[in-house]
Amino acid sequence: MRKVLVYNNQTGIAEKMEPLFVGEGLQMAKAANLEDLHGLLKDKEVLLMLVDVELGGKVWDRGIEMIVGLRKASSIPLIVVSRQSLETAKIMALEAGADDYVTADCNPLELLARVKSQIRRYIQLVNMCVSIDRIYKVDGLVIDDMQRKVTVEGRNVRLTPIEYKIMRLLVQQRGRVLSNSQIYESIWNMQAIGAENTIAVHIRHIREKIEANPREPRYLKVVWGNGYKVG
Numbered sequence: 574m575r576k577v578l579v580y581n582n583q584t585g586i587a588e589k590m591e592p593l594f595v596g597e598g599l600q601m602a603k604a605a606n607l608e609d610l611h612g613l614l615k616d617k618e619v620l621l622m623l624v625d626v627e628l629g630g631k632v633w634d635r636g637i638e639m640i641v642g643l644r645k646a647s648s649i650p651l652i653v654v655s656r657q658s659l660e661t662a663k664i665m666a667l668e669a670g671a672d673d674y675v676t677a678d679c680n681p682l683e684l685l686a687r688v689k690s691q692i693r694r695y696i697q698l699v700n701m702c703v704s705i706d707r708i709y710k711v712d713g714l715v716i717d718d719m720q721r722k723v724t725v726e727g728r729n730v731r732l733t734p735i736e737y738k739i740m741r742l743l744v745q746q747r748g749r750v751l752s753n754s755q756i757y758e759s760i761w762n763m764q765a766i767g768a769e770n771t772i773a774v775h776i777r778h779i780r781e782k783i784e785a786n787p788r789e790p791r792y793l794k795v796v797w798g799n800g801y802k803v804g
Contacts, residue, residue: 576618577688580604581625581639584677586654586684590623593685599692614647620692622651625677626666637669644670648733650691652684660770667774672735690762695734709744711804714783714792716741725783725792735760736779739772743793743803752800776801 577599579587591601602619604610613619624643626636636655643651653671655662656678663674672691675684709716713726723730723740732740738760743751751759757768776795780787794802 574598574600574618575620575692576600576602576616577621577623577692578602578604578610578613578619579623579625580610580643583625583627584654584656586623586625586677589681590684590688593681594688597685597689599688610643611646614649619649620695621649621688622647623654623688624651624671625654627655627657637665640666640669640671644733648731650695650734652687652691654684664770664774667771668778670733670778672733686763694738694760694762709741711744711747711792714744714803716744723783730782732779732782736775736782739775740779740783740793740803743801746802747804748802750796750800750802755800772801 575598577590577594579590579601580603582603587601587603594601600618602613602616604613614622622643624640626639640651640653650672651670652673652675653666654675654677655666656676658676666674673687675687707718709718715724716722717724718741721737723732723737739756742756742759753768753772754765756772757763757765776793777787780790780793783792784790792803796802
């Protein structure tokens with residue numbers, strides 16, 4: 574059965590979401606501590622992490638460190654839940670590796686929609702039935718759909734599922750400038766509202782991984798006022 578892993582349930586988000594998950598055929602797995610967490614991440618049925626993080630005051634750094642640690646442990650989608658509504662908190666969480674960010678007082682139905690969207694994209698990425706035999710190349714950058722692997726000049730590059738999908742979209746549209754809204758709607762399958770920061774964070778992460786000098790990118794380029802392109 575498909576599972577959603579909830580960790581560090583400080584805001585009581587698990588109690589709000591569990592009935593909705595059950596209605597969607599999703600089982601909730603709760604990690605009481607880091608040992609439980611890492612054990613549950615080995616379960617192939619776990620398709621998403623819902624991480625409750627305190628971002629504010631003296632625990633700010635601790636929350637960001639938690640996200641970084643979880644991203645290192647697994648590449649499955651990670652949604653951050655926090656009481657902190659500052660835009661800065663959202664940006665820092667995304668920079669640390671989160672795929673999405675919601676505040677603890679959000680509508681549970683909205684969070685459910687985000688969870689389902691992330692899981693759907695993750696399953697599509699893992700299974701990749703479309704164009705599975707294709708290898709996309711842009712000079713020294715290679716995306717191998719069959720192995721779900723990205724290399725740059727022969728060096729393996731580990732991208733998160735969202736980063737991979739953004740990169741593949743831009744490579745498939747080589748030379749074409751895609752706006753923030755076009756990228757967001759293609760990847761998230763949702764209307765792009767306030768998408769600029771989200772896309773900018775993911776683009777920066779991708780550049781840091783694939784570019785020898787992110788400040789002078791060879792592959793992933795910004796077209797100021799319009800969007801991004803590869804090539």
